[in-house]
Amino acid sequence: MRILVIGAGGVGGYFGARLAEVGHKVVFAARGAHAQAMREKGLTVLSPAGDLHLPEVQILSDLAEPGTFDLALVCVKLADTEAAGELLKGIGAGPGTAVLSTQNGIEGEAILGRVLGRDDIIGGATYISAHIKEPGVIEHVTPHARIVFGELSGQETPRARAILEAFSSAKFESELVGDIETQLWRKFVLLAAFSGACTLRREDCGAIRDGEGRKLYEALIRETVAVGRAKGVPLEEDFEGKVMGNIDRLPAAMKPSMLIDLERGKPLELPWLSGAVARLGDELGVPTPASHEVAEGLADKVKGSA
Numbered sequence: 252m253r254i255l256v257i258g259a260g261g262v263g264g265y266f267g268a269r270l271a272e273v274g275h276k277v278v279f280a281a282r283g284a285h286a287q288a289m290r291e292k293g294l295t296v297l298s299p300a301g302d303l304h305l306p307e308v309q310i311l312s313d314l315a316e317p318g319t320f321d322l323a324l325v326c327v328k329l330a331d332t333e334a335a336g337e338l339l340k341g342i343g344a345g346p347g348t349a350v351l352s353t354q355n356g357i358e359g360e361a362i363l364g365r366v367l368g369r370d371d372i373i374g375g376a377t378y379i380s381a382h383i384k385e386p387g388v389i390e391h392v393t394p395h396a397r398i399v400f401g402e403l404s405g406q407e408t409p410r411a412r413a414i415l416e417a418f419s420s421a422k423f424e425s426e427l428v429g430d431i432e433t434q435l436w437r438k439f440v441l442l443a444a445f446s447g448a449c450t451l452r453r454e455d456c457g458a459i460r461d462g463e464g465r466k467l468y469e470a471l472i473r474e475t476v477a478v479g480r481a482k483g484v485p486l487e488e489d490f491e492g493k494v495m496g497n498i499d500r501l502p503a504a505m506k507p508s509m510l511i512d513l514e515r516g517k518p519l520e521l522p523w524l525s526g527a528v529a530r531l532g533d534e535l536g537v538p539t540p541a542s543h544e545v546a547e548g549l550a551d552k553v554k555g556s557a
Contacts, residue, residue, distance in 0.1 A: 252417045254278070255311065255320040255348075257335045259285060259294070261381030261508065262353055263326030264389035265396060268296045269421040271305055278320070280311040280338060288387030297384065298391035300422045317342045322414060325352045325363060329523040332359050336366030349410045351400055353377045355508075356523035357439050360403060373411065374431035375400035376438040379423075380505055392505060396423040399438075401431035436484045439524075441494050444471035446507035447525040447545040453510070457503030469495050470541035475528050481535040518555040521546060 252275050256267035259281035271277040281289060289308045296303040311317060325335050332354065339350065351373040352359040360374045378397040384390040398418060402411055411427055418425035428434055448459050448468040459468055472494050479486050509519050525545035532539030 252276070252321045252413070253319070254417075255280065255317075255323040255339075256326060257323060257338060258326035258328075258331070259289065260326065260383055261389060261391075262377055262379060263324060264294060264383065265296060265298070265379060265381045265391050266324065266326070266353070266377070266398065266421075266423060268294055268303055268305055268389065269396075269423055270417070271308075272303055272422065273420045275417060276309075278309045278311050278314065278317070280335075282312075284386040285383055286310055286312075288385075292387050295388045296391060297388065298381075298396075299394045300391070300396065311342070320348050322417070323348055323350045325350060325354060325359070327354070328518070329354055329356050329359060329362075329520050330518060332362040333366055336363045339367060349373055349414060351375045351414065353398065355439075355442055355520055356527060357435050358523055358527065360435075364403075369403060372403060373400055373414070374403055374435055376431075376434050378438070380508075382508065382511055393502065397425070398423065399426045399428055399431075399434050401428040401434070403431065405429050405431075433484055433486070436479045436486060437490075440472055440475045440479065440486070440490070441497060442507070443475050443524045443528055443542070444468050444494070445498065446509040446520075447471050447542065449507050450510045450513055450519070450521075451545045451548050453513070455503065455510075456498060456501045456505040460498045460501075460503070465498075467541060467544075468498065471525065471528070471545070474532065474537070474539040474542050478528055478531050478535060478537050478539065481537050482531070512555075513549075513552055516555055519549060519553050521549050521553050525549075 254277045256263045257280040259279040267277050293306040294308045327335050350371045353375045364372045376399045380392040415427045448464050452464045525542045528542040529539050529546045
């Protein structure tokens with residue numbers, strides 16, 4: 252399968268490298284020092300699942316004729332989603348290209364759909380902690396790496412089954428589901444709460460789990476679940492408890508990507524995480540004081556700072 256990975260950070264770099272490892276033709280859309288290091292030294296992945304080095308990596312901007320792709324994995328930050336869609340339009344990826352969003356939040360699919368057309372889009376959620384350790388090097392932290400994906404229509408299509416077959420040979424877990432919206436919200440509840448609590452308090456998982464930050468984390472979970480249910484998402488009755496306990500199984504040193512971005516002075520995905528919960532809560536009449544606390548407490552960091 253010919254695969255375009257838009258964004259070669261922790262998520263895109265890891266999954267793209269694992270797909271290339273088993274023989275798929277992977278092209279990365281990357282930029283800056285990371286892209287230059289990949290050109291010169293290839294791409295290295297440090298991982299509990301086994302380290303990997305790809306000595307030669309194809310960068311999209313280096314190709315004279317990009318051609319068509321069977322699959323485009325959109326792995327950019329949410330602020331760059333529209334630009335990723337425009338990139339796909341600009342290179343003429345072709346009507347046969349499936350566009351799978353692996354982004355955080357619950358709005359990436361809709362943004363891509365407005366640019367490319369909803370029928371081209373496949374929803375996806377990833378479960379992985381990985382980041383760029385240095386240019387050309389991806390560090391995978393957690394023992395697991397998983398993609399859950401599905402057609403927005405809920406149907407099991409030939410293209411979705413082909414993607415599952417391609418994923419199944421690589422060193423990560425994959426699952427094709429019929430109700431991807433629910434799966435996106437299941438991850439969103441966890442991510443919005445974990446990233447919001449850790450980033451506002453500047454604390455890692457262990458500090459949040461064992462300290463005062465746990466109260467904030469649990470309040471953020473309750474609010475996000477309430478907003479999801481108000482939108483009609485069928486989250487099970489005991490879902491809050493299940494998610495609250497998840498933090499006890501994570502590595503103490505684990506940090507959400509939003510906290511890592513804050514520490515590095517990079518822009519935050521806040522408007523699409525706790526900010527989205529606060530915004531949707533206001534629209535639906537659901538009180539979200541904890542989400543507002545996070546959104547307002549980090550508002551001056553959204554555009555990044557040193």
